[in-house]
Amino acid sequence: MPHEVQGVVSRAKGEPVTLETVVVPDPGPGEAVVSVKACGVCHTDMHYRDGGINDEYPFLLGHEAAGYVEQVGPGVTDLEPGDFVILNWRAVCGTCRACRRGKPWYCFSTHNASQPMTLADGTALSPALGIGAFLEKTLVHAGQCTKVDERAEPAVAGLLGCGVMAGIGAAINTGAVTRGDSVAVIGCGGVGDAAIAGARLAGASTIIALDVDDAKLEWATGFGATHTVNSRGKSQDEVIEAIQDHTGGFGADVVIDAVGRPETWKQAFYGRDLAGTVVLVGVPTPDMRLTDMPLIDFFSHGGSLKSAWYGDCLPSRDFPMLVDLYLQGRLPLDRFVTERIGADGVEDAFGKMHRGEVLRSVVEFP
Structure with a gap:
């Protein structure tokens, strides 16, 4: 009935x-x-x-x-x-x-x-x-x-x-973060903080949180960020330099864009190390466009440019595992x-x- x-x-x-x-x-x-x-x-x-x-x-x-x-x-x-x-x-x-x-x-x-x-x-x-x-x-x-x-x-x-899985999966599944990696996460709302928690769970040694809000950066620290950068008012070059400052001058192994705007994606692209990985998990709007990106930069930087769909999760595999980690006090x-x-x-x-x-x-x- x-x-x-x-x-x-x-x-x-x-x-x-x-x-x-x-x-x-x-x-x-x-x-x-x-x-x-x-x-x-x-x-x-x-x-x-x-x-x-x-x-x-x-x-x-x-x-x-x-x-x-x-x-x-x-x-x-x-x-x-x-x-x-x-x-x-x-x-x-x-x-x-x-x-x-x-x-x-x-x-x-x-x-x-x-x-x-x-x-x-x-x-x-x-x-x-x-x-x-x-x-x-x-x-x-x-x-x-x-x-x-x-x-x-x-x-x-x-x-x-939805959101927490999208962030954790962006780090673990899509970005394939592993032990000793350096990771930068741009945007520290729910999805970004979940990516930080996922990177920590995977064993990343350096996790850089970037946002324009100090309160969100404080949240990010609670989820495992080792460094924070307030990017408000900073130019693209200044944001990239801030990531490099915390990664020996090289850039991060994996950069996760949890905002989904052309400017943050460019920060992610240039803020990674050579052969590093960019993961886009923030959702752009249909009108957004990338401009002024020399094709040679895509070739010369190498690595991988990925989009995370639902954190590339398989619910039957990932949900029970993550709940178990939560119950163990590890997530x-x-x-x-x-x-x-x-x-x-x-x-x-x-x-x-x-x-x-x-x-x-x-x-x-x-």
Whole structure:
């Protein structure tokens, strides 16, 4: 029997979100209904509200979530009611060309639930990243549910569903940071700090945090940064020199751009050592362009230029591992939770996030 719950909906571009009745159908073949216990407020949700993703309004926001499986549909064999899960937006298909090549973290045909969740009047909702979790129950494809140790608090575990995984994966998976490496991270919000935590976990010896906000640099130190640089007002050359100053004059082995702007990408490109790696994890807008980059520089600097898609993660592999590391006290995931709010506080949380006052506001459900 369908469930009627309260959910956070974005009806039009740039307008404040509203709390509305959402109808969640019983799960069909390959689907599951999850009782959501916590969901982080991510920049991506704000991008949906502001029309930065697409214009398929109304959106059902929320995607960085953890909770318990309540129902499963026909054909679901690897989940059962009561399982504690983190929701993911990379439910791999197993049959596309990436999956067949043994690289399912690049899956080009990920799964979502087939049935729509709707408003009370029957209007179909577009769930953020195929999830939609700012509500008490949500309908997802069973492959979007990753079972993890239920000793992890939902407000902490759910953050692996998007931003924290993106940052940790940018360092460990995409950047392949390893013992003794030097790493620079540009932008120390939630994703950047997660990249710092990932670099520390991987054994990097030097981790340089760069931001324009001293408060964020203080957060970065708590996640493992060994050096900090306030880049406010600094030229590109000055930023590059600051990175070189902490790396023996050479530049970092891996530079992670967690901002995603042309100027920060150039800082990352020139701030790495010869044959070093640049990882772009901050999401640019469609209008951004790189200009005045001599082609010879791409050749002469060598190395790798990479983009991190969801931290190149495989949820079934990475989520349980990272939760285990958290439970062992080796990964400080709880430090990302700045405040706990109700579903009626999401619009205010967007403002705090935009002003850089929080790492993560987390919506909790009873």
